[in-house]
Amino acid sequence: MFKKNSEPLIFILLFLGFINPVTAQQNIKVDVSPTVKKYIKGHSELQREKYFNLAARSGELDKNLNPEQFNRYMHDLDMTVGRKLFVVYSESRWGNGYREDATRPGFMDTTYFVSQKAPNDNGLEEYINLWGENEKVAAHDGHNAYPDFIDKYIKDGSTESFPENADAAAEIAAYTLKYAYSDFQRPKYFELVNEPDWRVWSDQRFIDWHTKTHQKFKAMSIPTEVGGPCFSVGYFYKNDFDAMKSIRDFMDATNFQLDFYSFHIYDYMKWSDDANDFVGRVSSGLPEEAVFDALAAHSKNKYGQEFTYVSSEHGGYVSDKTNLETAQNALADQYFPGSGFLHEMEKRSISNFIMVNSAITNTLVFMNHPHVVKKSVPFILLESAGWDPKYYSSLLVKENFDKNSNVWHEAKLGYFYEFFKDVKGHRVHSVCNDNDIQQISLVDGNRLIMIFHNQSNTGGLLDLNVKIWDNNIQQVTTRRLGRQNDFRPYFSEETSSSLSDFSIDGQESVVVFVDYEKAVEQRSEIEVIPYYSSEVATQFTGAKEFTVAVENPTTVQSAELRIGLARDASESKEMLVELNGTTLNLPVEDCAGRLTNENEYGSMRSIEIDPALLKTNNAVKISFTDGKQGGIGAVVIRAATLKSGIPLSAKTIQKGTFKLFPNPAQEQLTIESGDSGKVSIVTMDGRAIKVQQLFKGQNQLDLRGFKNGSYIAHAQFENDSISERFNVIN
Template identity: 25%
Template sequence: MYSKITVILFFSFVSLASFSQEAKVTIDLSMQKFIGAESELKREKYFNIHSSFSSWDLASHADVLFDQLDINFGRTFGGPSPFQKSKTQVPKPSEAKARGINTAKHWKNAPLFKKYKTNDLIITDHPANAFQLNMDYEKIAAYNVEYLKNAFPIMPKYYEVMNEPFVHSKDYVKTWAETDAVILEMTKLHKVIADKIHAEIPDIMVGGYSSAWPEVDRKNFDHWNTRMKSFMDTAGESMKFFATHLYDGRNVTGNYNYRSGSNSEAILDLIETYSYKKWGIVKPHLISEYGYTSKGLLGKPHSPELNGVCLKSYNNILMSLLDKPDRLLKSIPFIVGEGNWFYKDKKKNPDGHPYPWVIVKKNKDGVKEFTDLKKFYELWKGVSGKRVDVISSNPDIQVNAFIQEKKAYIALNNLHDKALNTTLAFLRKSKEYIQSSTLRRLYTTDAGIPKLVYFTDYDFTKDIVLKSGETVILECNLTETPLKSKITENNYYSKTYLQKVEAKKTIQFTIDNVTTGKKGRAAIKMGIGRAHDLSKKPQIVINGKPVEVPENWAGYDQKSREQFFGVINIPFDIRHTIKGENKIDITFPDTGGHVSSVILNIEKIE
């Protein structure tokens, strides 16, 4: 039974580092912020459910979920599945067409279709239905194209060829030693399918590889070299996006750990940097699943405590992804509909319990009710608008802020395992625009039960004490929309990456084509993978100017992992940057590990 005790044991096992217990959040409601060319919060990128408008389960809840809470559809296992019936032969395109026509009827007849249909949807397949060894990949691609042309009344925008394929590579061979060959073949299939689909169906974007376990730093980055790097080298040219699953806990395999915070930042930064190295552009991410998972959760009674753990992970990861609108296509918290298929699974669920990640559960008496996962969408209800400038003095307090007409939404999230006293400081008379405010707080009680509470007429001039893992949204009613100035954030990449660290040996990163200014902020985002007893505070010099490296980063100390792998954000004076070529020198006092990526982040006031 998944109980509160299990949750508490897990959190004590990966207890967070005790850094500063205070934070200052500075807000300028008059300054519109752009990240790349993006300022408007596109809810379809972030506030999704792992389901589609073909779902019959959710029809009776549509008014609440899709009208009131403005939830968008995210992903469905509705791909071509060429090996759904036979594992030994590729069916003919004529069969794909016939099956596709029948599928299209199912979509059109679904009760949600008429009102909620959208092309902003991901389709994928289970690996066993999408791939078999020693098959003709051109024939598979031909089947898939013919199916896609006929199966969808409205063409989905995104197609992941397989869901989490590489962790299933052992299903096709007898030994783990043989799995590298299987992974290569799966990768080749991605490329063949992508090339054919992009040529014949330009409205759909194909990508992969839906990494279930992005433990890229494992065995001195051997996991990176044999998984994502190999995939990018072989199929990346044909991919429109790179898909990754980010889970706290343990997804399929690996140690219990947190991805949220510095670790997920390092994973995504490494993918971005290698993309820039290969093609001179950063191909976008598709985070088609994220949240919390672990072995042993299936077939257990419904657990509000588990819902509470999941809600923390959703918000931790969401707040990070909100900072990447210019290089993120879509992200989906792993929350599904009713999961009726799971009640019928006698092997994994002999006692007929709900699937752990459903938004609607069925009780033993057959009565259906919403689970606490609904609180994720209730917390973020209505949050929209143009991004405004907000910064936090403590990386454990994540921040985002938006203005929609005469409303402002200021979101704060606490990554720390302790409460943090947070002071709100409003710049350039921003405070004067606020007429009234409501504070939404989502947290878990001492017993692990998630609570969402609202405080109306909230005194926003007071400090907010954020509980461990708490997310708050301050919704402010404004006298007017005060946007008067502009700040633009851009990230600049070096083609040098994944450098071994040797004691007192300087590693130089050259970053070209930088646009900067005299007003604004600058930071170096340094990704490192090092043993826990090695230094995380090197000497850093940019363009001849020394930079102080902080001793804090987003999230926990990672002691539950084999080594530290994360991004340390290093702010410095923007006047140390120059237009064009910038040089960053990094020197560690000790030998071991790697600098995985170095990104120059510039926020220029215009």
């Protein structure tokens, strides 16, 4: 771990080029409450199968992995599968089941199709033991997938054909998913076409194709969820959120009846000599948070529930192959000259970092929306030897890029899975005061896990305030993934015996594992509920007031105000915000430059707010300081209420001011207090069963009639509150 007293180590690493120099060092305050279990709309436990997937299915793994690789990937790294490419397309091109029904021109002969299919799970027993009844992959079909006997149309200027007869197409997809797959291999999620041509997005035939396929699946009791439209982009903040109209219209045209709605989220980068860096359209992270909030606000306002989402691809890459090759060759010549296949793999690691860095940023957003995200798959293929082994993101690469070679090499895309290794458990309450830092905290037994990612190029010092009660630290393990000065990735892991503040570099990801002597005890549970503004994807000039209704504001324990914004690239990023008449400080994030491309800027500003400011109807006034037009995706208040246990305002024990003895107690407990107030005895499920006045000095508490077990003494004073646990043994 890079502690404040580790200057010699940092100097050596800087000198060798293993880390980038931290510029404009700043203090980043982080408060973590390991004993406070957090739910987001009912979701607390981290479901790894949602996030840490290969863009592959079990059949590909069985075909390509040797036993050593299988154990490492599936057991050590706890990887799961995530994507299948082609469903109808595969059967049309290589199958034997599609033929026209002589009695129903334009439709498939379903009886014949069923007679040709006998799916099995031969060779997949180990995967079935790992993942149970279904491998839970997302499948998206190919372009021009449907057989020639079905009527099709092509929009002017496009090269893609789409089914004209939605009923016939729905039947083909339904029978294929029902009878061509075993229960284990049947995709859990199905997108009708991968990244369809933009010309068809609003075509009624395209809409009908989705709704009728969804209806057919339900009628035939197929346990595959149907969604779409699998847009190729996710930057709906474009043009001051006017671009959100495309997916919002699709939701409305399908009457919000699909099982999920989908789009791919990529950072599209290119090398810039002027910037001496990779720059471009960054849609991951803060802009993505703004998009998710805006789409959830639209569906919540109109349909009474947030939309649900599947990402069958996400990540980041350099979209211009020539630009990428030129940059990689130039950087290699400057920093690590050489030749041969392994040198080529080192050059490829430059683009590997772009993919992994973006995938981590996306994944942390997905983890922050567990009630919305059903499945996310980084575009990391297992292998692409028969496709394009040099450009596409493949975990395994054949030696010399020769598809006939039997020797595989692992690309540094594996760092994505290495970074998230052993990340599991339930969410706990944590707050960071820096909008550039993505952070999530979890507890798994006796382990606290803190994940951080810096979206900016500006580093800083993480000032950690971990609120833990009597539980000693056994070991601290710090894992880092970042970018060297030569643009290749670095990955490191080290241990220490104590937890202290540490640095985080620009575009660096850090996960900290704190192992305690005993399990972290849950003292409280909070439920986080997002409340959305009634105004969504709004453009205005100067200032505008938004309204956010919050249920039972007096019961809110903590709250976060979130504002998605977008502006023209040439306009100011400054804005003024007032909540119910109180001015809030929402400074421009350090990563704003990275989030600004040639045309526009998109982001999300957030701040922890005092719950006392909240009302039933909250007025949020937003002003653009330059008086010009801008767009707001949605204004959201994430409010946390207490489910059980001790209020968040309760503080850690202050020795010498509040003491309980004996502990464990029997018929009587003595409370020694440094001040007067009142004390509540609270059960572990949050019920106050006894309240009495508390005087300065010693107080006697009668415990006769108390059942054996654990209780909390929660003392309230004029300007403070303190809590401590004690046991009763009679």
